Amino acid sequence: MTDRAFAPTLALHLGVIAVLAVLQFVLPDYHHGLLARIMVLAIFAMGYNLLFGYVGLLSLGHAMFFSAGLYGAGLPVFHLGWGVPAAFAAGIAAGGLLALLVGVLVLRTTGVAFMIVTMMFAQAFYLAILYFAPWTKGSEGFVLPQAARAIDIAGARWDLTSPSMRYWTALLLFSAVLALTLYVARSPYGRVLVAIRENEERTRMLGYDTFATKLLAVVLSGAICAASGAAYVLIFGYAGSTLASIQYSILPLLWVLLGGAATTLGPLLGTVFMYYVIDVASGYTTAWLLIVGIVLILLVLFFPRGVLGTIRERWVPWLP
Amino acid sequence: MAAVSPILVTKGLSRSFGGLKAVDDVDFEMAPGEIRALIGPNGAGKTTFVSLVCGRVEPTGGTIIFDGEDVTRLAAHQRVRRGIAYTFQITSVFGNLTAWDNVALAVQRHAGKGPRGARGLREGVQEALLRTGLAGRQGVLAANLAYGHQRLLEVAMGLALKPRLLILDEPTQGLSDGEIDGFVGLVRDIARDATVLLIEHNMDVVMRLADRITVLNAGRILAEGAPDAIRADAEVQQAYLGAPADG
Ligand SMILES: Nc1ncnc2c1ncn2[C@@H]1O[C@H](COP(=O)(O)OP(=O)(O)OP(=O)(O)O)[C@@H](O)[C@H]1O
Numbered sequence: 001m002t003d004r005a006f007a008p009t010l011a012l013h014l015g016v017i018a019v020l021a022v023l024q025f026v027l028p029d030y031h032h033g034l035l036a037r038i039m040v041l042a043i044f045a046m047g048y049n050l051l052f053g054y055v056g057l058l059s060l061g062h063a064m065f066f067s068a069g070l071y072g073a074g075l076p077v078f079h080l081g082w083g084v085p086a087a088f089a090a091g092i093a094a095g096g097l098l099a100l101l102v103g104v105l106v107l108r109t110t111g112v113a114f115m116i117v118t119m120m121f122a123q124a125f126y127l128a129i130l131y132f133a134p135w136t137k138g139s140e141g142f143v144l145p146q147a148a149r150a151i152d153i154a155g156a157r158w159d160l161t162s163p164s165m166r167y168w169t170a171l172l173l174f175s176a177v178l179a180l181t182l183y184v185a186r187s188p189y190g191r192v193l194v195a196i197r198e199n200e201e202r203t204r205m206l207g208y209d210t211f212a213t214k215l216l217a218v219v220l221s222g223a224i225c226a227a228s229g230a231a232y233v234l235i236f237g238y239a240g241s242t243l244a245s246i247q248y249s250i251l252p253l254l255w256v257l258l259g260g261a262a263t264t265l266g267p268l269l270g271t272v273f274m275y276y277v278i279d280v281a282s283g284y285t286t287a288w289l290l291i292v293g294i295v296l297i298l299l300v301l302f303f304p305r306g307v308l309g310t311i312r313e314r315w316v317p318w319l320p
Numbered sequence: 321m322a323a324v325s326p327i328l329v330t331k332g333l334s335r336s337f338g339g340l341k342a343v344d345d346v347d348f349e350m351a352p353g354e355i356r357a358l359i360g361p362n363g364a365g366k367t368t369f370v371s372l373v374c375g376r377v378e379p380t381g382g383t384i385i386f387d388g389e390d391v392t393r394l395a396a397h398q399r400v401r402r403g404i405a406y407t408f409q410i411t412s413v414f415g416n417l418t419a420w421d422n423v424a425l426a427v428q429r430h431a432g433k434g435p436r437g438a439r440g441l442r443e444g445v446q447e448a449l450l451r452t453g454l455a456g457r458q459g460v461l462a463a464n465l466a467y468g469h470q471r472l473l474e475v476a477m478g479l480a481l482k483p484r485l486l487i488l489d490e491p492t493q494g495l496s497d498g499e500i501d502g503f504v505g506l507v508r509d510i511a512r513d514a515t516v517l518l519i520e521h522n523m524d525v526v527m528r529l530a531d532r533i534t535v536l537n538a539g540r541i542l543a544e545g546a547p548d549a550i551r552a553d554a555e556v557q558q559a560y561l562g563a564p565a566d567g
């Protein structure tokens with residue numbers, strides 16, 4: 001974040017995007033589909049990282065923002081026959097608005113109270129999804145019809161049910177959000193976010209309205225997580241209440257912790273890693289949760305700042 | 321002094337913690353451009369008094385007028401924006417950020433936007449680092465700076481805010497003699513375009529810098545006047561100067 005050369009940073013990020021683009025042509029079908037899903041969920045992790053990594057606010061309720069996007073985009077398509085672009089925008093708006101309302105209330109608390117209050121809001125949101133089961137289809141969920149998951153642009157058809165278009169769409173959105181988080185992390189606003197994490201009172205005494213700054217961060221974070229949820233339902237065609245459960249509030253925390261909090265590429269790395277550990281472990285044993293747990297413990301012991309956080313600390317200080 | 325309107329006025333300013341009156345009915349005035357020293361024994365209420373002025377602590381009574389405006393109800397960040405800056409007694413820099421980023425946080429709010437803002441930011445940070453002699457350490461994490469340099473970084477952040485009133489809370493604590501000489505020059509320099517309120521235990525620094533001195537004891541103003549008069553004051557001698565040196 002110092003006044004440092006941007007070239008290596010830019011090269012690294014473009015390189016990662018290029019590798020993801022090339023993988024699309026070399027990966028076997030199964031991993032191809034998995035990686036598309038991982039990129040969409042990495043957006044969720046990046047949104048979470050903005051608040052947890054940069055501002056230092058540990059939320060246990062981000063499933064509500066993800067699912068606000070999921071249902072905000074999915075329900076209008078399912079019930080009202082909306083097109084993909086309008087539904088995507090509605091999903092993001094739903095998440096941003098929810099984040100604004102929740103943010104105004106939860107930012108009065110800090111630390112453990114913040115964790116508990118965010119978890120309670122997310123739980124209320126989850127129960128609301130079950131309560132409105134006639135529309136949301138509750139835990140069973142709903143599948144979007146194939147015909148609804150395509151965009152017609154100037155005669156051409158962008159079909160989200162084709163594996164390669166799914167992959168490109170996921171990569172496009174992932175890249176956009178990666179660029180956004182890189183921009184925020186390097187901007188003066190990002191510097192204030194980190195300052196709040198380090199010492200909120202000092203930041204206030206430099207003339208910053210820290211409440212307003214944090215509220216904006218909650219809204220940004222919520223909107224990005226909602227974009228992930230909206231992309232998920234539109235690309236993969238399914239929404240169900242499991243995706244709003246507590247598990248989906250804890251997952252982004254784990255992804256970010258693994259990859260490295262307050263690093264731009266950590267969320268991707270953590271998401272990829274967790275997915276493949278689970279995938280490999282469940283191929284060998286039914287006790288795969290145990291293996292996941294052991295891997296997590298090992299990582300926290302040897303990479304307490306996550307993979308990229310440790311690399312930055314020890315070897316590559318310019319890593320954003 | 322009576323001709324110019326004061327930059328800072330407090331009327332009946334009070335703050336109690338439980339039963340303890342840390343600041344007790346203080347009427348205080350500063351003229352623009354002066355260097356005022358605020359002295360007094362440990363626990364006299366100096367930090368509490370300036371914390372009331374800058375908004376870190378809420379008063380239990382009284383009013384604070386800054387540049388003719390009643391700021392008693394304003395939030396701390398709003399007072400900073402009006403030109404009141406406070407440097408912390410307990411070093412309070414951002415340890416995980418570089419010296420450059422620490423100062424940038426103070427500069428960027430008024431540096432503007434776009435490319436011109438980016439240049440203004442670089443120049444502003446550079447200037448503050450040069451004035452405090454930290455230019456060679458801009459890339460060092462604040463936590464890794466020597467203690468004296470952390471104190472100077474506090475001051476650099478304070479002056480980078482371009483305040484109209486700069487409050488320095490024991491800035492020389494822990495500095496070496498050489499660093500203190502540099503610091504005295506720096507404060508004179510700052511005082512050319514700001515009013516300075518200096519809390520200081522080092523009487524040598526006080527005598528070299530202050531235009532006037534206010535002595536606080538047990539939350540009340542015990543004496544106020546020119547440095548020589550204060551030095552001669554018997555009551556002050558007893559309450560403070562005569563006490564064993566403590567800083
Ligand atoms: N937040 C607080 N809660 C309770 N008591 C406090 C608080 N802050 C200060 N005090 C008390 O108020 C009195 C004045 O403290 P203050 O820090 O203002 O003194 P000071 O003149 O700055 O002293 P020093 O020279 O040691 O810095 C002390 O008795 C202190 O213990």
Ligand SMILES: [Mg+2]
Pocket residue numbers: 366367368409489
């Ligand atoms: Mg004090």
